[in-house]
Amino acid sequence: MTEKEFFMKKAIAAAKRAAKCDEVPVGAVIVKDGKIIATANNRKERENCAVFHAEIVAVRKACKKLNNWYLDGCEVYVTLEPCPMCAGALINSRLDKLYFGAYDPKAGCCGSLCNLVEDKRFNHNLKVEGGVLREECAELLSSYFKNKRAENKAAKERKQGE
């Protein structure tokens, strides 16, 4: 296993914890000098607030850990291509590099719909590598939504049978 696969596996483990709490399974880890300084998963449902994507929670944890808002020298590994909010948070926090797993053709802004993190007009850019353990990351999401649809269908049928 390569180093980037090792860290993506950690992000996948975080995403699986999110799924157990009925959150869309996305996980992120932030690494500095070869060590994980923050691990987080999507907490939107638990916090009842759409700001709490995995990347945002990870950035907050990393800032606390380093006691610094300026996360230079840091790399982030996330199971899904960041949305505009999260891409912006990574730019604002000055991380060096982004590795992501699955591409997000509906909201991804790091290569799919646009590429904010490499847009030279901003005062900071991140290097990007997408598709790290891509299939495993995508499978996490597709099986979560498949189960969700089955649950909703079963609940509907129970209701009709009452």
Place this chain on the structure above:
Amino acid sequence: MTEKEFFMKKAIAAAKRAAKCDEVPVGAVIVKDGKIIATANNRKERENCAVFHAEIVAVRKACKKLNNWYLDGCEVYVTLEPCPMCAGALINSRLDKLYFGAYDPKAGCCGSLCNLVEDKRFNHNLKVEGGVLREECAELLSSYFKNKRAENKAAKERKQGE
């Protein structure tokens, strides 16, 4: 004073409170049914984390107030054009409309560098009106940075005189 000017004045008051705490003066309010449900200012320095822009803090407060992540029927007033992170947070949180004051040619993503909140490829859009009390909002920022430069210059001179 029009209604939108009234609410922008409230955002300006929040921005002024930020400046007193040595934060870049940006303020935001979120309004639902003609009432303010959240007021916030930039807290990046205080929280030591670049995620804590005024809009993000305001969205969190509004979600807590309504006990809902889905802020439909809400309008946000912010003194500065949102950056990609904040534009994305407004999309994710499903607000109806954005009013902003000063344009931000360096990082603004609601008309200046691009227009994320009106990009039809996302699953939600906000209506946008920029330039509400534009000069007053811009003056807040320019006087803050002017003072900051003067302070830095004076500190440098003191150091050289030691």
